[in-house]
Amino acid sequence: MTNVLPAAEQDLPPPFGANLFVGGYEANSVDGVNADYRIATGDKIAIWLWGAVSVNDVAVVDAQGNIFIPEIGPVKVIGERAGDLHRLVEKQIQRIYTQDVETYVNVLTATPVSVFVTGPVLRPGQYAGIASDGLLSYLKRAGGIDSERGSYRHISVQRNGKTIADFDLYDFLLKGTLPNIQFRDRDVIVVGQQGATVVVEGGARNPFRFEFANTKAKGNELVTYARPLAKVSHVGVQGNRETGPFSVYLDFSKFEDISLHDGDTVFFKDDLHAQIMNVRLQGEYLGPSFYTVNKGTRLHDFLNHIAVSADESNYQSIYIKRRSVSIKQKEMLDQSLDRLERSVFTAPASSDGEAVIRAKEAALVTEFVARARQIQPEGKVIVADNGNIANVRLEQGDIVVIPKRSDLINIGGEVLMPQAVVYNPNATLKDYVAWAGGFTERGDAERIAVVHANGMVSFNRDQKIKPGDQVLVLPYIDSKNMQLAKDITQIVYQIAVAANVVL
Structure with missing residues (x-):
């Protein structure tokens, strides 16, 4: 079988449960006087009697496990x-x-105990605590389990050379259960050596290194630990067997029965290509705004299911906002900005005066570039022209825009009074600019963009304005460097087309 799996990474993920020892709870030990605390030798107990007799005493639990109360005698409490x-x-x-x-x-007060912690922990040794301190507290005092050598599944507590309790921290991590024992002086916590491990990568909620209780395990056990995402369709297993390197790629439904070995790497993958797409509507329409369509659906098929109002919708000027186009426009804009920065900072200066001009120009260009990089193109796809709508193939996430029918012309950019005016069929482009107060000092009469309702941007000064259009007066670019002026002009045009913004 051909190996279609990615190579395992050199750096292994942390073991499942490693973050157990991140907190500072080893310093938060209580005095051991909670309700479940078991009385031990040396504990101090306060006794008050009042009424017919008065006693105020502090008794100490003796070696026989008793406390002595005057006039009462010994009482066994251990x-x-x-x-x-x-x-x-x-x-x-x-x-x-x-x-x-x-x-x-x-x-x-509770009598302090001294507990030994050994095995693959970071700081093995003897640690003081109280009898009711839990296993995790003592392990934390010892620095936690060594993630490369220690086991999270085989931990024992020994007393007088005999094992009195076994701990599997996976039970605590997954179910919140942890055996409750009370430590005694000179108890020993032994962390076992790390057992067989499997690395999980890809689409899983728990992408860690998992340890198995035995040398081998089935895939269903790993599924319980790793919790793959719902979208996972296939699983890859890569490792070594007695016969040599091993690699298999199979459906997720068949993974539960596969046998996993020490050192395997498991990849949970979403390898099914969706056969449906999500498409949204914006603008003026009737009905819902969110649709699920089959992959390969074209615009005409989609529009056949959309209801619009002929009086309110400019359905002959439909256009599409597409993420992939927006990303490409952003890449092209960033490339133009990179070229502009290079031309500014590498331009030679023939004299000190020219050097000063270059420095000031560079500062202005730097500010311009910073503002331009914040522009996010809309990713418009022009599909309508003179009432004809192209039957393009839709993509996942497309936004189909049906413009609202309007009788206004919006004028902005380098004009004195940006505003919206009523459409006049006899008015020219100059008339609309004049109604907006005329050009500012930076306005360029030769560079006026008209954004049509269908998303198309035109720079033809003699074109006929239509209802719903937007007029953008671009700025005049003044520079001593001809190449610099050319580059900035190109970027200003790019931004006007891609985002309908005058910068």
Whole structure:
């Protein structure tokens, strides 16, 4: 089978669960006096009696697990929950004082314990804490599990040479379950060596390095851990087997039964090409604005399903906004701006005076370039001319614009009073400019753009203005450098055409 998979990257992703040891919770240990804390030797317990008898004492749990209460005697408390301690002691007191005696019992301090942490952790050693501190707290004090050598799935707690608990942190990461044990002095936490691992890449919510409980695992187990995205259609597996390099590419439905080995890399891929597209409507129309169409649908087929009002819609001037065209226009604009910057900063100066002019000119051009780079082209595709609409193939994300029928002419750019005026069939381009107050000092009478309702931009001064058109007077470019003036003029034209903006 031909290997169609990408090569695995040199840098492996972090293991699943590595961020467990990022927080600072090892410094947030409580005193161990929560309700589930188990009483241990050396704990200090405050006892108050009032009423028929008065006692105010602090008892220490002795080596036999008892506390001694005057006039009552020893009471065994070792191993009892802190939340049950009051009821236990009160019951013993009421055996002697049957009435008129009130009792209050509280655990003051928990006895510190010393726990050893060893195995592939960053700082193995002996760490102080309290009995109710959890496994994660002690592992964090030891710097966390070594991501290259340590196991997140095989962690044991040993007491007197015997294993009393086994931990699999994946149960905690996936389900929130973690065995609850109370540590004792000289307990040992042993982190096992890292087992078989599989690297997940591509379309997964958890793109990490996963460790299996055994040397091999099925694909369905990895699916549970990695949580592939809904769009995933195929899975690639790359690794090594006893027979040599191994590579397979299969449907996602068949991945659950495949056997994974140590060192495999799994790629979750969206390899099905969508057969439908999303197309939107803007402007003046009747009905919804969002449509789902089959791939390959053409404009005429789409428009056959669109209702418009003949009185309100200028349906003969339809145009399309297309993202791919917008991106291409942006690339061409950026290339022109790059050339302009190079011509400015590399232009020679024959004298000191000319050098000063060049420096000032460069500062102005730099400001112009910065503003021009912020322009985002609209990506217009002209499909209508004189009422004829081209039957172009639609693309994903196209926006079909049906202009609103208008009786106004908008005049902007380098005019004194940018405004909208009512269309006059007998008026010329000069008339509309005059109605907007005429040219500014920077206005160029030779460079006037007319943006038609169908999106087409024309620079013909003798053209006939139509209802709904937009008139843009471009600025006059003054420069001592002929090439510089030519480049800036070209960019101004590009922006006017691509974004209907005068810069």
